[in-house]
Amino acid sequence: xxxxxxxxxxxxxxxxxxxxxxxxxxxxxxxxxxxxxxxxxxxxxxxxxxxxxxxxxxxxxxxxxxxxxxxxxxxxxxxxxxxxxxxxxxxxxxxxxxxxxxxxxxxxxxxxxxxxxxxxxxxxxxxxxxxxxxxxxxxxxxxxxxxxxxxxxxxxxxxxxxxxxxxxxxxxxxxxxxxxxxxxxxxxxxxxxxxxxxxxxxxxxxxxxxxxxxxxxxxxxxxxxxxxxxxxxxxxxxxxxxxxxxxxxxxxxxxxxxxxxxxxxxxxxxxxxxxxxxxxxxxxxxxxxxxxxxxxxxxxxxxxxxxxxxxxxxxxxxxxxxxxxxxxx
Numbered sequence: 001x002x003x004x005x006x007x008x009x010x011x012x013x014x015x016x017x018x019x020x021x022x023x024x025x026x027x028x029x030x031x032x033x034x035x036x037x038x039x040x041x042x043x044x045x046x047x048x049x050x051x052x053x054x055x056x057x058x059x060x061x062x063x064x065x066x067x068x069x070x071x072x073x074x075x076x077x078x079x080x081x082x083x084x085x086x087x088x089x090x091x092x093x094x095x096x097x098x099x100x101x102x103x104x105x106x107x108x109x110x111x112x113x114x115x116x117x118x119x120x121x122x123x124x125x126x127x128x129x130x131x132x133x134x135x136x137x138x139x140x141x142x143x144x145x146x147x148x149x150x151x152x153x154x155x156x157x158x159x160x161x162x163x164x165x166x167x168x169x170x171x172x173x174x175x176x177x178x179x180x181x182x183x184x185x186x187x188x189x190x191x192x193x194x195x196x197x198x199x200x201x202x203x204x205x206x207x208x209x210x211x212x213x214x215x216x217x218x219x220x221x222x223x224x225x226x227x228x229x230x231x232x233x234x235x236x237x238x239x240x241x242x243x244x245x246x247x248x249x250x251x252x253x254x255x256x257x258x259x260x261x262x263x264x265x266x267x268x269x270x271x272x273x274x275x276x277x278x279x280x281x282x283x284x285x286x287x288x289x290x291x292x293x294x295x296x297x298x299x300x301x302x303x304x305x306x307x308x309x310x311x312x313x314x315x316x317x318x319x320x321x322x323x324x325x326x327x328x329x
Contacts, residue, residue: 003060003095004308009049012309012316015061015094023058023092023099025073028269030102032067032085036118036302037093039311039324040064040151041238042265047312053091054266061308062093063265065100066108066118067328076102084108088121088275090265094308096328101269103276106283109290112297119297119323121279123155124286126237126264129278131160131211132285134260135233139164141210144200144227146220148185149176151323152237154298156213157183159286162294168209170196172318179321183298197226208232218245228257236261298322 003020025031043061045051053059066086069079079085085105092098108117131137143160147153148169160167161184168187169180177188187203189196200209208229214220219241224234225248232255252259270276289295300320303311304327311324 001096003092004062004305006047006061009047012047012312014047015308015312017306017308020060020095022097023095025071025076025099027074028076028101028103029073029099030069030076030079030085030105031071031073032065032087032098032100033070034065034093034096034098034328035067035114036325036327037062037065037305038119038122038151039308039315039326040122041240041315043094044312044315057090057265058092058095058098060092060095060098062091062095062098063089064118064121065089065093065098066114067098070097073099073102078102079105084114086114086117086121088125088264088279094305094326101276103269103274104279106279106287109287111291111293115302115325115327116297116299119151119299119325120155120290121282122264123151123323124282125275125278126152127156127159127213128282128286129264130235130237130260130262131156131213132163133278133281134262135211135235135258137163137165137211140166142166142168142200142204142207142229143211143213144168144170144196144209145213146170146191146196147215148180148188149173149321150215151298152213152215153180154183154322155295157185158295159289162289165211166204168200168203176321195223197223200227204229211235213237216241218242221245222248225251225255225257225259228252228255230254231256233258233260237263299325301325302327
């Protein structure tokens with residue numbers, strides 16, 4: 001097979017489409033002929049040498065894909081060769097073939113083609129596991145997502161609206177904020193022009209956010225605590241603003257606030273808080289939203305896999321709204 005290789009970490013031109021060994025499905029895995037994959041910020045970090053795959057995972061970039069099942073490993077039931085699927089991966093998506101645990105497979109939602117479905121597994125699993133499985137977002141609550149124009153943000157807006165929440169977003173341009181409003185955002189804040197804490201406070205009559213989904217980490221930690229409502233829950237899923245922050249417990253304590261930080265890639269396949277548990281909830285809770293068109297994949301661009309360097313530059317430039325899909329075949 002051919003796959004993207006990064007012989008030496010570096011800029012986008014460090015990626016090369018070259019021939020590599022075919023993966024083989026282990027017990028409990030399936031082999032997928034990949035139709036498309038999608039770009040995530042974790043891919044950019046791995047390309048630069050900052051985010052190695054977990055032990056035993058493929059060192060090829062790519063945390064999600066779509067395609068058709070080419071072979072079944074021992075012990076796999078419920079799936080057949082030729083089934084159209086999309087999958088959450090620990091790595092390996094930027095390739096013509098990938099082996100993945102069957103527990104991380106999803107059927108293609110009705111009405112979507114394979115390329116569009118490639119943009120769903122990572123965002124769906126990340127958003128649902130954080131704002132519902134952990135933070136227990138409820139109807140009528142205020143939900144704030146930073147980076148509303150990102151792949152995570154555009155998906156989170158729609159899921160939160162489908163759950164009956166009041167949705168607030170931050171973004172860095174009026175164009176992105178307008179797109180967020182089209183997706184259902186009720187409160188839109190340009191973080192370059194306004195302090196999001198003050199703007200959210202004004203828009204909610206001092207209530208704040210019951211749930212915050214944050215990709216910035218340290219840079220926003222103190223202000224996220226300021227923005228929390230009483231009994232609010234802060235979910236940290238990214239560290240774009242740094243690793244080390246200081247918590248003022250004197251502000252967190254009276255709010256009875258909760259802070260939760262979690263990655264997805266390194267979770268176990270099965271058991272409590274596992275990828276398998278998350279994917280099963282995505283299958284039963286999120287997929288019906290997609291099939292009812294309450295939630296749709298937002299795709300900024302679709303490029304051939306050989307243009308992966310261009311796709312990474314697009315994300316680096318921070319001008320995208322939604323996901324960038326790479327078509328393999």
